[in-house]
Amino acid sequence: MQSTLNKVKRRKECYMxxxxxxxxxxxxxxxxxxxxxxxxxxxxxxDSKDGTVKGIASFFNANYSIVITVVQGSMxxxxxxxxxxxxxxxxxxxxxxxxxxxxxxxxxFFCHVVQAGLxxxxxxxxxxxxxxxxxxxxxxxxxxxxxxxxRLKEVYLRQKAEMVRxxxxxxxxVLRALITVYLSYLYHIKITNGEIMLVRENRQKSxxxxxxDLLNDYYDKERSVQFxxxxxxxxxxxxxxxxTEFAQLPASNVIDQYVVFRIKLLLYDGSSNIKSIxxxxxxxxxxxxGRYFKxxxxxxxxxxxxQNSKHLVDEEMVH
Numbered sequence: 445m446q447s448t449l450n451k452v453k454r455r456k457e458c459y460m461x462x463x464x465x466x467x468x469x470x471x472x473x474x475x476x477x478x479x480x481x482x483x484x485x486x487x488x489x490x491d492s493k494d495g496t497v498k499g500i501a502s503f504f505n506a507n508y509s510i511v512i513t514v515v516q517g518s519m520x521x522x523x524x525x526x527x528x529x530x531x532x533x534x535x536x537x538x539x540x541x542x543x544x545x546x547x548x549x550x551x552x553f554f555c556h557v558v559q560a561g562l563x564x565x566x567x568x569x570x571x572x573x574x575x576x577x578x579x580x581x582x583x584x585x586x587x588x589x590x591x592x593x594x595r596l597k598e599v600y601l602r603q604k605a606e607m608v609r610x611x612x613x614x615x616x617x618v619l620r621a622l623i624t625v626y627l628s629y630l631y632h633i634k635i636t637n638g639e640i641m642l643v644r645e646n647r648q649k650s651x652x653x654x655x656x657d658l659l660n661d662y663y664d665k666e667r668s669v670q671f672x673x674x675x676x677x678x679x680x681x682x683x684x685x686x687x688t689e690f691a692q693l694p695a696s697n698v699i700d701q702y703v704v705f706r707i708k709l710l711l712y713d714g715s716s717n718i719k720s721i722x723x724x725x726x727x728x729x730x731x732x733x734g735r736y737f738k739x740x741x742x743x744x745x746x747x748x749x750x751q752n753s754k755h756l757v758d759e760e761m762v763h
Contacts, residue, residue: 478607488554500546509563510538517551541580541701543692561712577660585641592633599626652690664725669695
């Protein structure tokens with residue numbers, strides 16, 4: 445009983461810490477950690493001799509796409525309850541709205557952590573269009589050839605070299621251009637040479653994916669657990685059992701996090717104002733919309749825009 449209570453407590457803690465993100469303190473001294481405005485973060489231990497990295501306790505990844513590439517050794521991860529053992533030339537992209545834990549790592553690796561709205565914007569720019577559902581509450585796991593990993597590493601090192609240069613007027617534009625080059629090449633090898641590493645799927649996982657597909661279709665109108673449970677043909681209690689297994693969150697929290705994920709993308713894009721987003725998602729009032737967003741994220745929609753809008757760079761250039 446106590447073990448179950450501890451698990452529930454841990455899931456609640458992971459969910460509530462909306463602003464928690466990786467920091468330099470999460471890694472050993474021989475791990476390089478560089479971050480620019482919390483939008484682009486580069487982490488690697490390419491100069492390490494043995495690749496040992498201390499484990500990173502479970503945290504709720506609310507806002508970022510995390511891309512990890514292993515060059516040598518192995519890395520043991522748990523993403524939303526699924527155990528993954530990465531080996532040389534493996535690559536994983538971990539989408540927002542996931543609970544991530546690094547259990548053990550003896551790998552030489554390099555990693556990008558990119559703000560979700562920015563990553564989606566670049567994906568659209570290079571023509572890599574996928575369902576929003578494939579960009580949240582999930583991960584994508586691939587194995588590449590050594591020559592492909594070496595090419596990705598070259599581009600990564602170019603980005604890292606740019607990061608350590610003193611700030612200059614066009615720096616963020618250059619960083620965005622370099623991450624676009626990286627993702628373009630990554631997209632190319634994924635569809636032409638990448639081997640998809642399959643994770644075993646059972647009936648519950650199938651129902652979880654069905655729930656996410658339904659959520660993708662109805663999130664702007666329906667936010668009741670019972671609605672989705674009825675659509676799948678199960679009880680709301682069983683739906684929460686399934687989401688707890690695969691997202692480490694009860695169904696109501698999964699719905700909230702998915703809705704907020706979509707709101708963040710709209711706020712980041714800036715083509716719609718707060719009132720129109722509130723209306724688009726069928727909130728009763730703009731005030732209710734603001735309280736809903738702040739309850740989950742800790743900031744108001746206006747504060748989020750002030751910190752994350754893609755138009756901020758343009759405004760800085762003008763001034």
